[in-house]
Amino acid sequence: MSFRQLTPNDYNEYLKLINEFRPTEFSEDQFKITLVAVNKSSEIWVYEDNGELISTGTIIFEHKFIFNTCIYAHIEDICVKSSYRRKGLGKLLIKHLIERCKGCYKITLDCSNLNIQFYEACGFNLRGNQMCILLKN
Template identity: 45%
Template sequence: QAALPPNHTIRALRSGDYERGFLQVLEVLTEVGNHTKEEWLERFDYIKRHNHECTYNFTIVITDDVKDRVVAAGTVFVERKFVHKNGLVGHIEDIAVDASQQGKKLGLRIIHALMHIGAKRGCYKVILDCSAKNIPFYEKCGFTQKEYEMAWYV
């Protein structure tokens, strides 16, 4: 496993990460929206309150502890299936590394931590969707290409 750079921490998402720029880090992915603190807490608290009811949803971040900023983030959620005898599947979503911090193995650390969380929670596989240009990154993380993604936008 690659080591984290000095003064960096990997940990669970906290409500105070609103101020540490968690939502700004996600902007490398897509439009995030300008959440007020109240709108952020609405979603953060909902996930926390309902986390063990059906789908387990866990977000981790890497922080730069000198700057007190979030620099990378990722989520795994656990789907409860009937197939594979009530099997569990982990889904990795919203992997984002701050543009100025890319290429320092932070993405790799986030993915390996999420794979580990999925395995510890009993998933028989962990899957994700990505663009063609990110395939080499996920292969380096230990994934292999399977199937195709389909989407329907409402």
Template identity: 35%
Template sequence: MGTGYSIRRVERQDYEGVLQALSALTTVGSVSRTQFEETVDHWNHVKVSSEPEILQYHPYVVLHGEEVAATGMLFIERKLIHGCGLVGHIEDIAVSLHHQGKQLGRALIDHLTNLGLRHCYKVILDCDERNVRFYEKCGYSRAGVEMQRR
């Protein structure tokens, strides 16, 4: 990452910055400060295993000084297959409009991927067809089709 940028877990005080960054990605809707703090507390609390202690949710922010420039999530799913294996899911990667074009998405993906591969036999994510090239540059390859029902 460029000068002045740093990365850390999301904290309770990141309310405005995280919601603003996410609004560059999709509909955030109505989220109060209390709801945000409760969600962050939940993310910081739930474990996928106790020995070794592995948290289930890994929400991160890229900061520029004290400003949230990007955010992204890795969460870990506990399975039976692959010898009670863990799978990492990367979700909701968003870069604030003021900080796009600075490879922050790439830095965030690399960080979350490395974190995931420490514990998981694979890390997966879903993306638009137009972002496949970007994720290939991050070391990912096509694995299947994402289907949804609303």
């Protein structure tokens, strides 16, 4: 088992994995086009076991002018395959993503109230509020 970045060849396995998190549909061509766009300012990491993707998480890097042109990291889309949950893989994934953010000013993430305790166990603290406007495509 090992971490690696998502590749264009991961379409089928990645789609299976993220559909456990939030059901979605997109073509393989859409996947490849979106992956190129995402990779310009983000990293999508997967944890693989014998060709099967069992967890994933995304880091979005935002370059800022404040704090001496720092980089701000935001973690998104954390998902662990249901059959692998409660085995420490979520914490292992978060630890890996935090390591990838070394040198950033701060790391943030959004989560549901149900997941606050998990992220606190990973070193995160509640801070501030999130505001949102949902726009339709």
